[in-house]
Amino acid sequence: MSLLLLYVGICWYVDFSIFQSSLLMAGSLLPVATLKKEQDTEDNQLMGLGSSGSTMIFQFKYDEIFTLLDITSNCEAILGFDRTALLMEPSLWLERINSLDLLRVKEELESLPKTDRLSVEYRFKHKKGHDVWLRDEYVPNYDEHHRLINVSGIRWDITKWKFKEEKLTLSERQYRACIDYAPDGVAIIDGQGEFCHINEMMLKITGHSSYTLGRRSIIDLINLDSRKEGKAWFAKLLSEKRANGEFCCEKRNGAEQYLSMSGTALDDDHFLIYVKDITAEHLSKMRIERRDHLLFALVQSMNKLLAFDDEAQNVEEHIQKDILEYLGNALSVDVVFLSMCKRLQNQKTEGFEIIETWQHENVTQCELEKGTEFTWQGGATSWRNRFITNRYVIERQETDFASLNSHPLMVQSGCNSIFMVPMLVKNEFWGFMGFGKNDTEKKWKLVDRRVLVAAVDSIMLAIRNRIAQHEIAAANIELEKAIEKSNLMAIESEKANQAKSEFVANMSHEIRTPMNSILGFTGLLLDSSLSPEHREWLNIVQASGNSLLSLVNNILDFSKIEAGSLEIERNPMTFKSCVEDVTGILSHEAAKRDLQLTFEVDEKVPHSILSDEARIKEILLNLVGNAVKFTHEGYVKIQVAVQGSKKLKSGDMCCIECSVTDTGIGMQESALHNIFQPFAQADTSTTRKYGGTGLGLAISRSLCRNLGGDIHVESKYGEGSKFTFTIMAEVSEDVRILNAQVQKPVVRDSLEIDENSKMGEQYPLSILVAEDNKTNQKVLRLILKKIGYSAEFVENGKLAAQAVTRNYYDLVFMDVHMPEMDGYEATRTIRTYENEHSDVKNHYIIALTAHAMKGDKEKCLASGMDDYLTKPVNLKALKVALKKCISHQGIH
Numbered sequence: 001m002s003l004l005l006l007y008v009g010i011c012w013y014v015d016f017s018i019f020q021s022s023l024l025m026a027g028s029l030l031p032v033a034t035l036k037k038e039q040d041t042e043d044n045q046l047m048g049l050g051s052s053g054s055t056m057i058f059q060f061k062y063d064e065i066f067t068l069l070d071i072t073s074n075c076e077a078i079l080g081f082d083r084t085a086l087l088m089e090p091s092l093w094l095e096r097i098n099s100l101d102l103l104r105v106k107e108e109l110e111s112l113p114k115t116d117r118l119s120v121e122y123r124f125k126h127k128k129g130h131d132v133w134l135r136d137e138y139v140p141n142y143d144e145h146h147r148l149i150n151v152s153g154i155r156w157d158i159t160k161w162k163f164k165e166e167k168l169t170l171s172e173r174q175y176r177a178c179i180d181y182a183p184d185g186v187a188i189i190d191g192q193g194e195f196c197h198i199n200e201m202m203l204k205i206t207g208h209s210s211y212t213l214g215r216r217s218i219i220d221l222i223n224l225d226s227r228k229e230g231k232a233w234f235a236k237l238l239s240e241k242r243a244n245g246e247f248c249c250e251k252r253n254g255a256e257q258y259l260s261m262s263g264t265a266l267d268d269d270h271f272l273i274y275v276k277d278i279t280a281e282h283l284s285k286m287r288i289e290r291r292d293h294l295l296f297a298l299v300q301s302m303n304k305l306l307a308f309d310d311e312a313q314n315v316e317e318h319i320q321k322d323i324l325e326y327l328g329n330a331l332s333v334d335v336v337f338l339s340m341c342k343r344l345q346n347q348k349t350e351g352f353e354i355i356e357t358w359q360h361e362n363v364t365q366c367e368l369e370k371g372t373e374f375t376w377q378g379g380a381t382s383w384r385n386r387f388i389t390n391r392y393v394i395e396r397q398e399t400d401f402a403s404l405n406s407h408p409l410m411v412q413s414g415c416n417s418i419f420m421v422p423m424l425v426k427n428e429f430w431g432f433m434g435f436g437k438n439d440t441e442k443k444w445k446l447v448d449r450r451v452l453v454a455a456v457d458s459i460m461l462a463i464r465n466r467i468a469q470h471e472i473a474a475a476n477i478e479l480e481k482a483i484e485k486s487n488l489m490a491i492e493s494e495k496a497n498q499a500k501s502e503f504v505a506n507m508s509h510e511i512r513t514p515m516n517s518i519l520g521f522t523g524l525l526l527d528s529s530l531s532p533e534h535r536e537w538l539n540i541v542q543a544s545g546n547s548l549l550s551l552v553n554n555i556l557d558f559s560k561i562e563a564g565s566l567e568i569e570r571n572p573m574t575f576k577s578c579v580e581d582v583t584g585i586l587s588h589e590a591a592k593r594d595l596q597l598t599f600e601v602d603e604k605v606p607h608s609i610l611s612d613e614a615r616i617k618e619i620l621l622n623l624v625g626n627a628v629k630f631t632h633e634g635y636v637k638i639q640v641a642v643q644g645s646k647k648l649k650s651g652d653m654c655c656i657e658c659s660v661t662d663t664g665i666g667m668q669e670s671a672l673h674n675i676f677q678p679f680a681q682a683d684t685s686t687t688r689k690y691g692g693t694g695l696g697l698a699i700s701r702s703l704c705r706n707l708g709g710d711i712h713v714e715s716k717y718g719e720g721s722k723f724t725f726t727i728m729a730e731v732s733e734d735v736r737i738l739n740a741q742v743q744k745p746v747v748r749d750s751l752e753i754d755e756n757s758k759m760g761e762q763y764p765l766s767i768l769v770a771e772d773n774k775t776n777q778k779v780l781r782l783i784l785k786k787i788g789y790s791a792e793f794v795e796n797g798k799l800a801a802q803a804v805t806r807n808y809y810d811l812v813f814m815d816v817h818m819p820e821m822d823g824y825e826a827t828r829t830i831r832t833y834e835n836e837h838s839d840v841k842n843h844y845i846i847a848l849t850a851h852a853m854k855g856d857k858e859k860c861l862a863s864g865m866d867d868y869l870t871k872p873v874n875l876k877a878l879k880v881a882l883k884k885c886i887s888h889q890g891i892h
Contacts, residue, residue: 080127185275193217207252241265297330335436365414634663760788797826
């Protein structure tokens with residue numbers, strides 16, 4: 001064993017066997033004095049080195065405390081302790097090692113059995129109290145049973161060298177660190193290629209020790225087969241001062257490895273070499289190249305297969321010799337053949353026929369010919385079953401070709417080993433493809449087997465695709481017919497949906513038109529002097545009319561939801577205000593039933609959110625209204641909370657949960673599963689007793705889901721129910737501030753209406769009404785008169801357009817559905833007239849229509865109208881519309 005000792009550019013080579021064999025004899029330690037007399041000249045030289053002022057030789061036992069066995073006498077000059085003191089107190093050495101280095105030294109010593117040499121540097125407290133720097137080199141000694149018995153070592157006092165190292169400039173230390181701690185192997189070589197300095201990574205990469213590399217040049221690392229390229233690389237390095245190369249090298253254990261070497265000149269005689277192990281990359285590159293070669297062969301094969309005319313009906317017509325040649329060369333085999341299963345006519349038995357063959361140009365013994373037929377005789381009888389179970393068959397020629405046990409296929413192919421892969425067409429065994437080798441190894445590696453199976457599968461995929469083209473063409477014809485039929489059905493369905501929408505819109509219009517008269521006159525009569533009996537009758541009529549109107553609204557909502565056209569708005573609102581409004585609306589009905597109607601809003605619920613206030617009110621009105629309707633005594637309670645404990649801030653998304661609990665009639669558990677289905681009732685008898693269509697809960701569920709939440713129910717028959725719904729909403733700024741910002745420019749909020757006088761007396765308006773229905777004209781005339789307004793009436797849009805050319809009107813109520821000219825066309829005509837006459841002030845046009853479907857309002861506004869009211873006319877909504885008009889026209 002030898003060591004290469006490197007310090008500050010100085011290179012020492014020490015043959016460790018000189019003192020190793022001398023210190024260890026038959027497993028026992030002899031006195032150093034006796035050894036000196038028996039050593040030869042080299043031993044005396046080494047012991048002389050060991051007796052020098054800065055170098056000593058020692059040996060210790062490999063145990064828990066690494067007991068010192070012997071040491072040369074110059075230890076006193078280095079350590080301050082004489083030889084006797086150290087041998088009498090074996091643990092003295094470890095105890096004096098600096099605490100900062102002790103753990104590292106012990107870890108290094110414990111790794112001795114895993115290596116053939118070890119070096120370590122540490123600080124040792126001299127007997128006089130100061131620290132000295134030591135460097136130890138250890139070599140483990142084993143007995144004949146390969147058991148580690150003791151360790152031989154050599155120790156140097158490197159204090160002066162360390163002192164010199166500390167005086168190195170910063171750039172020199174950085175340079176050494178770059179080399180010693182580089183992630184790649186780094187070495188400094190001289191002009192002969194011999195190593196002057198080697199970092200630890202270089203030793204790990206090559207597997208050699210520093211002593212071994214110290215006796216070899218960098219060219220010696222390169223295999224003989226690559227030695228010529230290595231010398232050329234070194235010559236280029238010497239001449240051009242820079243060179244790169246990749247070479248096949250040999251590790252210490254004899255294994256091949258591929259190294260990348262990059263060299264650059266430090267000065268005229270020294271070169272810095274970077275070495276990287278690229279074995280994995282090189283092998284991967286070779287595998288990729290082989291894969292690319294195979295893929296190219298497969299692509300060429302499939303291109304050939306796909307290039308044939310569609311007229312070819314037989315599979316074998318698609319496969320030519322070129323395809324077999326591509327595969328044979330890519331897979332490095334000697335023979336490739338393709339066979340097809342058939343019934344042999346001459347022998348009236350089943351067998352197979354060779355329909356194509358290829359052999360390498362160096363193969364001469366193959367006698368397989370196209371058209372040769374074989375039977376499933378001998379060992380081949382099991383091939384068919386093995387094809388199905390194993391996906392391949394390997395047949396080897398164990399004896400000479402004249403053996404009676406050999407199948408004729410083996411004899412005529414002249415191959416020692418054949419790998420055969422089945423070919424399936426429509427899940428039926430069609431034939432097989434064989435690949436033969438003549439080498440004596442006769443082994444098919446797993447990777448080769450997989451490659452061959454994949455190659456045949458790829459070919460068969462192309463063949464099956466060609467066969468399927470005819471079937472696909474026929475299927476395409478049928479598909480085109482089906483698509484055509486489907487398109488016709490889609491057109492019919494679209495027509496049906498359109499007809500349905502038109503029907504719902506027309507029905508809504510037709511129902512709202514008479515309802516306008518019914519509710520209008522009912523409201524007017526209720527405001528007159530009536531007997532108690534007549535007032536009760538009219539209240540019943542008005543309630544029935546409102547119920548019918550509610551039903552129409554539900555049907556419209558359900559139609560929108562079913563068509564997927566329901567729109568959700570996102571405006572600032574207060575959830576608590578929604579609850580207050582709903583309880584205010586239903587409190588009268590609850591009081592009549594002697595019910596407690598209460599609500600609780602958790603303080604964590606955001607004051608302001610962005611959501612659709614109208615839709616939330618619709619859900620609450622539905623749930624709370626049902627609770628009041630189905631509760632005879634007790635209470636109805638509304639509770640609002642926010643899910644989660646996170647403190648919310650503006651912009652956060654939150655989940656608001658609202659529950660409506662009652663002590664009403666409750667429901668059977670069997671009825672709960674379909675309670676949210678359209679037109680469903682928990683009990684059909686409730687329809688007769690309480691009324692209702694069963695649309696309300698279905699609409700409420702759809703609204704909750706459109707608002708990002710859902711709804712569910714808990715109920716116990718005879719005890720009450722609890723409906724809980726959730727919505728997702730964005731936390732907004734203070735809704736009162738936002739509303740103030742929105743309402744700031746609107747003048748109507750500043751309008752003050754004297755409750756003791758009529759609105760028309762305070763804010764007079766000239767009004768034109770375009771309405772073709774005489775009854776609706778009369779209702780609107782009376783309602784307007786009630787609040788102090790009179791109006792001019794025309795029966796269609798054409799007359800309305802003519803009227804504005806004669807007179808100016810502050811307000812025009814425009815029906816949409818009229819004869820001769822509808823409201824849309826009339827509005828566009830009026831706007832055109834206004835644009836053509838700059839001296840004419842724009843008329844304020846309000847749509848007054850029974851059309852309340854999705855898009856009707858937008859259509860009215862798009863035609864040029866300013867506002868939109870639906871029939872039946874609601875006095876409160878009418879007053880709001882009039883206020884808008886007054887504000888817009890600037891009437892005081």
